[in-house]
Amino acid sequence: MDIITLKNNHKLLKEYKYELGKIDKGYANRTLYVNVSDNNIMEKPVTQMMKDKFVGGKGFGLWYLWNAVTSETKWNDPENEIVIAGGPVCGITQYAGTGKSLVCSLSPLTDIPIDSNVGGFFGPLLKFSGFDALEIQGKAEKDVIVYIDGNTGVVTIEEAPLEAVDGHVLGEQLTEMYADNEADKRNVAVVTAGTGAEHSRFGLLNFTFYDPRRKVTRLKQAGRGGIGTVFRDKKIKALIVKFSNVKGDLNNPFDQAIINKTGIKYHKEIHDLDSKQNNMRKIGTANIIEVMDAYDLLPVMNYQYGMHPDTQNIKSTVFIEKYITQGVQDGCWYGCSMACAKAADNFELKTGPYKGQKVTVDGPEYENAAGLGSNCAIFDPEGILELNFYCDTYAIDTISFGTATAFAMECYERGIINKEITGGMELNFGNFEAAAELLHQMSRGEGFGVTVGQGINRMKKLFAEKYGADPDFLFDIGMEQKGLEYSEYGSKESLAQQGGYGLTNKGPQHDEAWLIFMDMVNNQIPTFEDKAEALHYFPMFRTWFGLYGLCKLPWNDIVPADNKYTSEPAKVPEHVQNYLDVVYGVTGKKLSVSDMIKESERVYNFQKIFCIRMGKGLRANDRTPYRSMGPVTKEEYESRQERYDSQLKEKVVYDPEGKSTEEKIAVLRKYRENQYELLMDAVYKRRGWNSNAVPKLEHLKYLDMELPELIEVIKDLQ
Amino acid sequence: MTVEDIMKIKKFSYSRIIVKVNDKHIEQEDYAVTVVNDGDDVKMIHLLAGG
Ligand code: SF4
Numbered sequence: 001m002d003i004i005t006l007k008n009n010h011k012l013l014k015e016y017k018y019e020l021g022k023i024d025k026g027y028a029n030r031t032l033y034v035n036v037s038d039n040n041i042m043e044k045p046v047t048q049m050m051k052d053k054f055v056g057g058k059g060f061g062l063w064y065l066w067n068a069v070t071s072e073t074k075w076n077d078p079e080n081e082i083v084i085a086g087g088p089v090c091g092i093t094q095y096a097g098t099g100k101s102l103v104c105s106l107s108p109l110t111d112i113p114i115d116s117n118v119g120g121f122f123g124p125l126l127k128f129s130g131f132d133a134l135e136i137q138g139k140a141e142k143d144v145i146v147y148i149d150g151n152t153g154v155v156t157i158e159e160a161p162l163e164a165v166d167g168h169v170l171g172e173q174l175t176e177m178y179a180d181n182e183a184d185k186r187n188v189a190v191v192t193a194g195t196g197a198e199h200s201r202f203g204l205l206n207f208t209f210y211d212p213r214r215k216v217t218r219l220k221q222a223g224r225g226g227i228g229t230v231f232r233d234k235k236i237k238a239l240i241v242k243f244s245n246v247k248g249d250l251n252n253p254f255d256q257a258i259i260n261k262t263g264i265k266y267h268k269e270i271h272d273l274d275s276k277q278n279n280m281r282k283i284g285t286a287n288i289i290e291v292m293d294a295y296d297l298l299p300v301m302n303y304q305y306g307m308h309p310d311t312q313n314i315k316s317t318v319f320i321e322k323y324i325t326q327g328v329q330d331g332c333w334y335g336c337s338m339a340c341a342k343a344a345d346n347f348e349l350k351t352g353p354y355k356g357q358k359v360t361v362d363g364p365e366y367e368n369a370a371g372l373g374s375n376c377a378i379f380d381p382e383g384i385l386e387l388n389f390y391c392d393t394y395a396i397d398t399i400s401f402g403t404a405t406a407f408a409m410e411c412y413e414r415g416i417i418n419k420e421i422t423g424g425m426e427l428n429f430g431n432f433e434a435a436a437e438l439l440h441q442m443s444r445g446e447g448f449g450v451t452v453g454q455g456i457n458r459m460k461k462l463f464a465e466k467y468g469a470d471p472d473f474l475f476d477i478g479m480e481q482k483g484l485e486y487s488e489y490g491s492k493e494s495l496a497q498q499g500g501y502g503l504t505n506k507g508p509q510h511d512e513a514w515l516i517f518m519d520m521v522n523n524q525i526p527t528f529e530d531k532a533e534a535l536h537y538f539p540m541f542r543t544w545f546g547l548y549g550l551c552k553l554p555w556n557d558i559v560p561a562d563n564k565y566t567s568e569p570a571k572v573p574e575h576v577q578n579y580l581d582v583v584y585g586v587t588g589k590k591l592s593v594s595d596m597i598k599e600s601e602r603v604y605n606f607q608k609i610f611c612i613r614m615g616k617g618l619r620a621n622d623r624t625p626y627r628s629m630g631p632v633t634k635e636e637y638e639s640r641q642e643r644y645d646s647q648l649k650e651k652v653v654y655d656p657e658g659k660s661t662e663e664k665i666a667v668l669r670k671y672r673e674n675q676y677e678l679l680m681d682a683v684y685k686r687r688g689w690n691s692n693a694v695p696k697l698e699h700l701k702y703l704d705m706e707l708p709e710l711i712e713v714i715k716d717l718q
Numbered sequence: 719m720t721v722e723d724i725m726k727i728k729k730f731s732y733s734r735i736i737v738k739v740n741d742k743h744i745e746q747e748d749y750a751v752t753v754v755n756d757g758d759d760v761k762m763i764h765l766l767a768g769g
Binding site for chain 1: 729731732733734736743761762763764765766
């Protein structure tokens with residue numbers, strides 16, 4: 001259908017005019033509220049309290065969400081919101097990784113707040129259009145789009161009945177519809193979900209940016225926690241923002257010169273060192289596929305193992321040499337010299353509704369290759385690319401899909417579920433066709449795909465209650481916690497990383513802490529106190545990126561040549577200073593590293609108390625499946641028998657000689673579970689929480705976060 | 719045994735490893751010629767990676 005017909009069928013529900021504004025030191029100083037139930041649109045001022053306590057980005061998102069919901073609100077209630085916010089640094093073009101938005105909502109998987117960090121142009125263009133955040137509440141009756149014209153100061157809500165739902169088609173349609181010409185497409189950014197988000201709980205949001213060299217609309221994903229599911233439940237088809245005339249100084253920074261100077265220094269580093277270090281510009285995050293395999297950390301067959309001989313078929317060089325287009329500036333915002341947003345062009349699809357079409361696949365990122373590939377034993381690069389494409393366009397989180405499919409495959413192989421339950425599907429490890437069919441079923445809303453799309457937490461209940469499976473065994477092998485599927489790293493041999501996953505606010509995603517090398521390989525954090533310090537510093541430091549609109553990757557996916565001579569190379573001190581300089585340049589705020597950590601701590605503890613308010617967030621919720629800690633089955637133990645036997649001798653002081661595998665598993669388990677308990681104690685203490693993981697009132701005082709609504713939630717839990 | 723030999727035995731293939739022998743930094747081009755003796759303090763620090 002042509003674009004004019006699509007547009008002519010829009011029905012205007014509401015038009016709202018606003019004054020165009022000017023950004024002051026990184027803040028537009030107002031936010032936009034849109035309710036798709038009653039079509040109310042309004043502006044809200046950004047208060048000094050919001051800036052002081054929440055900074056921006058994820059901080060603003062969580063604050064608005066807190067005020068929108070009650071402890072009773074469910075993800076699919078109209079009160080639930082989706083909040084998209086950049087942050088004060090978001091939108092500058094002189095440093096790498098400065099175009100990120102944070103998206104917050106109550107998650108259909110976890111029932112607590114989720115936050116997801118995403119690239120693409122929407123966040124920066126929203127700010128340049130006059131708003132530090134966009135709050136969406138309500139539920140529309142029919143499919144709507146929300147359009148923000150930042151050139152003229154008009155916001156509209158329109159019924160949009162005929163456009164596609166799948167991300168790659170809808171992104172193209174709306175980019176073309178709202179751009180005046182080819183050159184103008186760069187000024188249009190679209191947020192979509194996809195058909196899969198309508199029938200699963202782990203739907204994602206696609207954020208577009210137009211790629212003028214490839215002449216396609218590229219997609220970046222706010223992947224985790226099912227925000228796309230909330231989006232489609234609200235009957236939102238898309239959000240569009242248009243703003244022309246992007247320039248480097250639109251944030252009206254406090255000191256442009258220091259931003260420029262810091263940026264030039266960083267770009268030179270990328271230019272000189274990337275090819276010697278992580279090769280981000282050639283392959284992006286997928287550079288570590290073979291590294292994780294070599295260190296026994298790659299999830300294989302639902303995290304049973306950490307390496308596989310067939311990994312060589314999906315190692316990064318295979319993607320570089322055969323699929324990923326090289327020599328293209330793949331930044332997901334202007335000025336990102338790290339340029340890791342790689343893509344495979346002219347990829348011909350073999351299955352599904354777009355079979356035979358040649359498409360651009362955004363990826364694969366490491367998580368996709370590991371989750372869709374090794375974890376499901378699909379060691380086929382084209383299989384991975386195909387699943388990657390369909391996950392994106394259907395708006396299915398690749399991580400949750402990969403981990404949930406791996407779980408279902410293991411259940412199938414162990415006879416917990418069978419062909420009758422899967423609707424005739426042979427869900428063995430390695431079966432690409434079956435994995436693809438699950439995805440297509442999620443898109444169509446039928447078959448066993450819908451069951452897998454409910455996530456591991458709900459599959460475990462179903463398999464136990466309906467099919468008589470052993471709930472304890474399912475708990476051990478089901479790699480989810482708090483309702484969220486694990487991301488794609490094996491953590492069995494790193495106690496610190498077990499905490500890096502288990503002691504998070506939103507669930508087991510590695511964006512808070514990735515400590516495996518520090519802990520397991522380098523032995524740099526041997527004591528509980530050392531691990532607790534790392535599990536305080538890194539989650540707080542990494543939270544900070546989400547407050548300012550920054551990407552984490554430029555921090556440590558390249559390091560200065562002399563980084564190794566610094567006292568704490570893992571923290572990359574020069575880059576931390578760069579960030580402090582950039583924030584000073586934009587906002588005029590002179591921060592020290594401890595100020596930075598304190599800013600994060602405020603928001604982190606706020607999110608923690610938000611989780612408690614919603615009925616989670618306590619020690620019991622930090623319990624993790626045993627497979628994240630150690631070998632569950634005989635095969636797992638015996639595959640690394642030498643390692644485990646020697647640990648029993650050295651660490652547990654237990655002689656494994658003559659003992660059965662089952663006995664040895666039980667002794668090792670007791671030891672490791674106890675270690676995790678001790679880790680929890682140490683981490684909670686370091687974070688200023690009591691032994692039930694509740695922030696202490698004096699800690700809130702230290703953070704200057706004694707808000708009455710927070711005290712109300714935790715005062716009886718002290 | 720050289721630094722390179724130890725890295726092979728340990729299967730250390732990651733690209734960003736800081737090597738120190740008795741607190742002295744060893745550059746990558748010297749791995750093959752730096753001999754490690756019994757009792758030497760060898761550190762092979764892998765820098766953080768991932769996501
Ligand atoms: S490093 Fe990659 S993900 Fe981050 S901003 Fe740059 S291109 Fe985007």
